[in-house]
Amino acid sequence: MYHFIINSHAKSRLGHRIWNDIERYLREQKFEYKKYFTREAGHAARVANQITSNMEDAPTIVVLGGDGTLNEVLNGLRYLDGVTLGYIPIGSSNDFARGMDISKDYLKELHKIMYPKRFMRLDYGVATYGGKSKRFLVSSGIGFDAAVCHEVNHSPLKKIMNRLRIGKLTYGLVAIKQLAGIPYIKGKIIIDDKKVKTFDKIFFSSVHVQKYEGGGFMFCPEADATDGYIDLCVAENITRSRVLSILPSAKKGKHVTCSGIHIYRCKKAVFQMRRKQFVHIDGETEEKTMFTEVRFETSPDTIRFIIG
Template identity: 45%
Template structure:
């Protein structure tokens, strides 16, 4: 098997490049046939992968980066059914790896790539907003969770905590800040083109392909990335203090037992809000919108897993 590595050397504030310098000698020593493409700017991975997969042939792509790099790669693939995806996590949140049970240790992750326990067929999400489409691997959301992603993308705190190997705390710190500055909004949720469900004081709504989001929040414990379904979570009609107290319970998935937390399953969802809110796909910021739609592609992508 020939591997094509898509390496984001800037992930986790430069840690990605350092990890690649350790990984590459192992590939050479093991006489693995590979080629490497390094990203140099936001969106570069999408452009590279689009060029690589435009030949219509099968490819084994290995992403070395964070969830954002996975998102860029997913969006560059011409035909997801002709790609086998491997992953060596080097980001701050690594929810993609967490959801698939992939090891965080780079050496162990490389072993999974070279000697996978199984090749899993994974669903790929599709976000539509204002007529534009963008794929997602983990989740897409609107509101509070997306605002956190927007701020994290430009936060100096993220750079500092990454250097201290505490990158996941970036999302916790920003979440506390956004919680007390952002106002909840009225929204309606339409599942599978059914009757609209109206919600007051919505903090955020997310459609999830994997159970984790935002650096380990276990928002949709029953979400499975191979079941052809999306899990939708809505947090609404709660005082901010209660939301603050509930956030830590979301690391264990206990939040789903409390009033104000709605978790539903569907094939497609439409989320409409009274005012434009931040939107994200796999933690990558998208422009403010009042409406988003999410569903799954008919095609699945193959992923190297344990």
């Protein structure tokens, strides 16, 4: 049975129109399916939890939305064995789709999902903070990028910009504001319980399963979603003016040669910071919640994904 979880508010509220095209195709091809429209944040996770309530089922869950909707579904699953995921990107940043080479042609991607020939076992990461753990498929992080995600997600600006169909500009405007005022991070990173890296001026650190985050920044160009590792990009001791020159080069992954940029590959990384920081999970943050210690690690489990 195919289960479609649809974020109808995605793509500047074009989700309903896209779904109408998809449903027409499904009916013409006489597929059996169930559909679920998300109503608010957290609803996709509850739907995924409901779909996987019976351990004997082996559902195929198709997500229509952005990275945030996909993340909710991943975190809502009661079990992963037997679950197959398909994805049709209709979000703003679509970094998972970019990393997996999934096109914007939703009918083309739908055909692949409904007549699958190739599958991949994908890694996912786990971030633990404040006594709880959350899975991520794309990336997680602290510092500048997390602060930008937090302000975008918890301010009315994004909704206004989405209505005007210029939602992507929201991140740019907020990034400029955060760039001017966000404090540097002091602390240390413990890698695989062995190496300890101490830093006085971390601007941001992103932790990756996929190469991209933030709408196409290739912060970890060697990240591989099938190798069983997470990749870290740590930007430290970089002036705010230099950030403006480094970020454009990150679109092609060329920032890795810049001084102050450090790349690590590991199974586990623990961040211990002197001041509380926001944490983003696939671009999502919790309102008014900050932490001084966060553990990132790759899960020993994987999830089956349709790729063609």
